[in-house]
Amino acid sequence: xxxxxxxQFEPNKKQRTYFAxxxxxxxxxxxxxxSEWKKLYENGEKVTEGLLRKQLNxxxxxxxxxxxxxxKCAPQLAIKGLGKAFDNFFAHRAEFPxxxxxxxxDSFGLSNDQFSIKDKMIRIPNLGYVRMSERLRFDGxxxxxxxxxxxxxxxxxxxxxxxxxxxxxxxxxxxxxxDLGVKDLATLDDGTxxxxxxxxxxxxxxxxxxxxSLSRKQGAKEGEKKSKNYKKTQRKLSRTYAxxxxxxxxxxxxxxxxxTREYGIIGIEDLNVSGMVKNHRLARAVLDMSFxxxxxxxEYKARMTGSIVVIxxxxxxxxxxxxxxxxxxxxxxxxxxxxxCPTCNYQHDRDINAAINLKKNAESYAVSACGELVEKVTxxxxxxxxxxxxxxxxxxxxx
Numbered sequence: 001x002x003x004x005x006x007x008q009f010e011p012n013k014k015q016r017t018y019f020a021x022x023x024x025x026x027x028x029x030x031x032x033x034x035s036e037w038k039k040l041y042e043n044g045e046k047v048t049e050g051l052l053r054k055q056l057n058x059x060x061x062x063x064x065x066x067x068x069x070x071x072k073c074a075p076q077l078a079i080k081g082l083g084k085a086f087d088n089f090f091a092h093r094a095e096f097p098x099x100x101x102x103x104x105x106d107s108f109g110l111s112n113d114q115f116s117i118k119d120k121m122i123r124i125p126n127l128g129y130v131r132m133s134e135r136l137r138f139d140g141x142x143x144x145x146x147x148x149x150x151x152x153x154x155x156x157x158x159x160x161x162x163x164x165x166x167x168x169x170x171x172x173x174x175x176x177x178x179d180l181g182v183k184d185l186a187t188l189d190d191g192t193x194x195x196x197x198x199x200x201x202x203x204x205x206x207x208x209x210x211x212x213s214l215s216r217k218q219g220a221k222e223g224e225k226k227s228k229n230y231k232k233t234q235r236k237l238s239r240t241y242a243x244x245x246x247x248x249x250x251x252x253x254x255x256x257x258x259x260t261r262e263y264g265i266i267g268i269e270d271l272n273v274s275g276m277v278k279n280h281r282l283a284r285a286v287l288d289m290s291f292x293x294x295x296x297x298x299e300y301k302a303r304m305t306g307s308i309v310v311i312x313x314x315x316x317x318x319x320x321x322x323x324x325x326x327x328x329x330x331x332x333x334x335x336x337x338x339x340x341c342p343t344c345n346y347q348h349d350r351d352i353n354a355a356i357n358l359k360k361n362a363e364s365y366a367v368s369a370c371g372e373l374v375e376k377v378t379x380x381x382x383x384x385x386x387x388x389x390x391x392x393x394x395x396x397x398x399x
Contacts, residue, residue: 001164001303003138009147009154010131018127019108019147019154022070026108027100029056029067029075033082034097049083070108071125077109107148115145122156138162150245151238167306173264177359179318179351180271180294182285186255187351189359194255199247200288203240210237248290256297260305267362268295269354270314310362318354318361322346 033052040047088094121129140162177189185196214233219226277283302309320332327343
């Protein structure tokens with residue numbers, strides 16, 4: 001399996017300048033390749049990212065000599081990234097690739113033969129050694145790295161191929177149902193409720209203040225030269241957004257780690273997040289809870305601990321079905337946080353009831369997956385998008 005370790009850099013001024021140049025080269029190569037791709041496609045020619053990389057290599061010494069100031073990986077891996085973007089577009093997994101803008105997701109890649117790591121130092125071509133804030137945690141074959149900027153800080157994400165760890169759970173491990181929501185981030189079947197930090201809501205006043213201040217600075221209008229005060233306020237705003245993301249990621253990591261370490265069977269729902277955010281009254285609250293990231297982290301951590309993640313179908317009536325008698329309450333409204341079953345008269349908390357139903361669903365599917373359907377599950381390999389079907393992530397192949 002391949003894991004990535006994201007480490008913060010401690011660069012000096014020269015190294016920051018190098019990173020900015022490399023990001024600029026990668027951005028230019030990506031935009032150049034996208035423009036050439038469109039031209040060749042309109043002329044009826046077959047286009048591949050390999051063809052564009054050869055074309056750039058043949059012309060960059062005369063046309064773009066400044067590219068040689070940074071590592072050769074910056075433009076080459078950027079064009080490879082464009083090829084993956086088109087693959088995702090043609091597979092209907094993403095929209096048509098767009099041109100990149102300066103200051104938006106600045107990054108560049110490094111292949112595994114272009115850098116080396118020694119303790120807290122990493123050696124980068126045409127730059128030398130750069131200090132990292134910590135050592136690489138994982139032992140294994142280094143596959144590559146990506147250097148990126150968040151606000152005014154630089155990070156490196158190092159991908160390492162390593163043997164899958166021994167599972168810590170078995171098929172008889174304790175099960176848990178987890179219901180995700182807007183009011184509370186997660187509700188467990190035992191009644192435990194994790195409220196959630198809601199960082200965007202907490203810092204919304206500051207974000208609005210900084211945006212309002214930024215709009216008044218010289219440089220806010222298109223084509224206008226940005227003043228020093230504009231750049232200073234822009235940095236403050238970037239740091240605030242980075243803080244929102246850090247708080248959200250920290251909470252999600254802690255929760256998913258706890259679940260995968262303590263429980264062997266975990267039941268969750270397949271939430272239609274893209275549909276939920278179309279409701280403009282709930283969109284901000286839904287995105288602040290980061291449902292997609294929660295599921296992504298839960299799935300890959302479950303594979304490391306040997307837990308089983310069972311994702312209930314999108315139309316599974318977890319909230320409407322009575323966890324005691326199984327009666328379905330068709331008249332249950334979203335505003336009803338508590339309701340009484342008309343058949344058995346049991347008083348339900350909406351979220352706890354949903355978590356209990358998800359636990360029962362997970363237990364039934366986990367038994368089937370680990371028993372009769374082992375061959376089906378092992379053939380899935382690293383596929384993570386397994387919905388209301390039989391799932392046994394502890395048996396997924398890591399090839």
